[in-house]
Amino acid sequence: TEKTDVYAFGVVALELISGRKNSDVKLEDERKYLLEWAWNLHEKRQEVELIDDELSEFNMKEVKRIIGIALLCTQSSFSLRPPMSKVVAMLSGDLEVSDVSSKPGYLSDWSFDDTSRSSFSVTGTSASYSTSFVTPKESDFKPMLGVKINEGR
Numbered sequence: 001t002e003k004t005d006v007y008a009f010g011v012v013a014l015e016l017i018s019g020r021k022n023s024d025v026k027l028e029d030e031r032k033y034l035l036e037w038a039w040n041l042h043e044k045r046q047e048v049e050l051i052d053d054e055l056s057e058f059n060m061k062e063v064k065r066i067i068g069i070a071l072l073c074t075q076s077s078f079s080l081r082p083p084m085s086k087v088v089a090m091l092s093g094d095l096e097v098s099d100v101s102s103k104p105g106y107l108s109d110w111s112f113d114d115t116s117r118s119s120f121s122v123t124g125t126s127a128s129y130s131t132s133f134v135t136p137k138e139s140d141f142k143p144m145l146g147v148k149i150n151e152g153r
Helices: 002-018 034-043 060-073 084-092
Strands: 117-123 126-132
Touching: 002 034, 002 060, 002 084, 034 060, 060 084
Parallel strands: none
Antiparallel strands: 117 126
């Protein structure tokens, strides 16, 4: 859908500016998930820390504009995401970038009850293994772009 494409655009924009993937489990906890890290930096008004060290020349005003647009594009509610026509207008400077006041969807849509557990038992020559996974509290909620974001990487 168009709003899903807008969300994906926001994620890709942050990946381009930061020079990294959406998630990287090798990084320290506060930087592991790109959207979470970007939001935390935005709240502290330290968005410049998001910029890839490999970028030698850039316009700071334009980079901050793109980060703001990316955070708007990744809002949890479809209705809070701008249509692509407005994204283009904001990128070109024809439209001001709105203030972002809520966390990206990745951070605020999920609320978990941690019920994960596993067990392993061996009896004679047979073994059994069972695992339970963490599930969202809202049973009808489906993650946005769960598979699509990881395709092609």
